[in-house]
Amino acid sequence: MFRGLSAGGAAKQATAPRDKAGRFVNWGRTVTSAPVRWHLPVSEDEVAAVVTRCGRDGRRLRVVGAGHSWSPIAEPVHEAMSLDGLQDAVSIDRERGEVTVPAGMRLVDVSARLARAGLALPVVGSIQAQSVAGAIATGTHGSSLTHGNLGTLVTGLRLVSGTGEVLTLRGDDERLAGARVHLGALGVVTSVTLRTTAARRLRQTIEHVPVTEVADALPAIATSAEWVKVWWLPHAPVAQVVRYDVTTQEPTRRPTPATQRWIDERVMHRFVFPAMVAAQARRPSITAPANTRLARRYLGASTQVGADMLMLNTPMPLRHRETEAALPLTAAGGALKQVLAIFRDGRPAANFPLEIRFVRGDDSWLSPAYGADTCQVGAYSTDNRDCSAYFEAFWRVMRPAGARPHWGKEHDFEAAELRPLYPQWTAFAALRDRCDPGRVFGSAAMERLLG
Secondary structure (H helix, E strand, O other), X not given: OOOEEEOOOOOOOOOOOEOOOOOEEOOOOOOEEOOOEEEXXXXXXXXXXXXXXXXXXXXXXXXXXXXXXXXXXXXXXXXXXXXXXXXXXXXXXXXXXXXXXXXXXXXXXXXXXXXXXXXXOOOOOOOOOOEHHHHHHOOXXXXXXXXXXXXXXXXXXXXXXXXXXXXXXXXXXXXHHHXXXXXXXOEEXXXXXXXXXXXXXXXXXXXXXXXXXXXXXXXXXXXXXXXXXXXXXXXXXXXXXXXXXXXXXXXXXXXXXXXXXXXXXXXXXXXXXXXXXXXXXXXXXXXXXXXXXXXXXXXOOOEEEEEHHHXXXXXXXXXXXXXXXXXXXXXXXXXXXXXXXXXXXXXXXOOOOEEEEEEOOEOOOOOOOEOOOEEEEEEEEOOOOOHHHHHHHHHHHHOOOOOEEOOXXXXXXXXXXXHHXXXXXXXXXXXXXXXXXXXXXXXXXXXXXXX
16 A cells, blocks of 8 residues: 655654655755655555656656755655655675665665675765765765766666656666666656675875865876865865775774764764854854864874775764865866965855865766766855855856756756756756656756756
8 A cells, every 4th residue: 555644744764854844854954845745655566656646647746865965956846755665675796796775775874784795885975874866866976086976886777757667777778877867857766776896994094285286286186096085174275185095904993983983973063063153153254264273183183994984974064055066177177276266365254175076987968977087176164144155156167167066966057058068968858758758757946957
């Protein structure tokens, strides 16, 4: 029997991003909506039944994962579906080096399950709170020119189309290249098969580099380790180049990565940072000197060793806003110099890092890394008085450089502007027409993004 949840209903299994009134609320608190009904199917057949009914009744359906986003891409208006109740078992195929998981499973749970089997995902994002289907939908990524974004790990998936048909995409099926970064526009992804690797122990090292040298050094930095990223606290004279390499060294003891994670999540992000942010909100002029002091101290021990699933992601941070631009690596240095020039005389008072990450080029049609190795520059800040102006200035630099926005973060791009940025745009539109001719999975956000 289908299990439908009214807007004010409840289910023990559900962990969808909704408040007590049944409203959808994303993690960034940037999008809120009040869908008429929530659905929590426990099988693919129930998913198909909901989709078929919505198509028959002219209702629009949006699937939400963990809601860890800043964009309205998953915003439900008519009907909302959470996949947290799907009961499909996790299946590990060691011979093929793959794992098949329910689409609503959280990445942190996938990593933990693989770790118990001595396996791991080759790359993960900074945060592993997202659902698998939601993370691939928006091109979520880590930082490595050896590995692509999470969508490149997808070797197969099952999808309930807008007509209620169940599609299995695998191997050389050209539709798979369109469905890896699917934006929730093609159907309900019910299971995902991902490429795995043997679990590894990684050594983290941190190099402090004058920020004025980073832009010209981006190509060298990007290839200096299998996983590498750059953090810069605005106005600080130095940036941190954080590298991770496979090692056989024993895990560090004081502090262990797990201990450091506990300190970050339970002490820094719950008490210390909120107090700092409150002080900065009252006096924005203290942000720049505070960032300068913090730049050399907060990242912790310069060398740490731990399990890959722990080392490659960061603790859940204090709530903040994010926007992010993806540029070909060859064009990123010039744009970064212009972004750094935005910061002068202590403003804007951005109190989160500017994060620079690298993603191997891929062939997923709507991937921000389609066709070229990519540098993805993220601008972050709490929602203070300078944040909106900071993001606007950021995009005044990035738009003329031909940057593609991160689908899951704040941006105001529309279809007419996005179309020229993606060579396979027409192919994706055709696939959408075939998979969802009645636009069951449409929404105002989809109309703005896809036309």
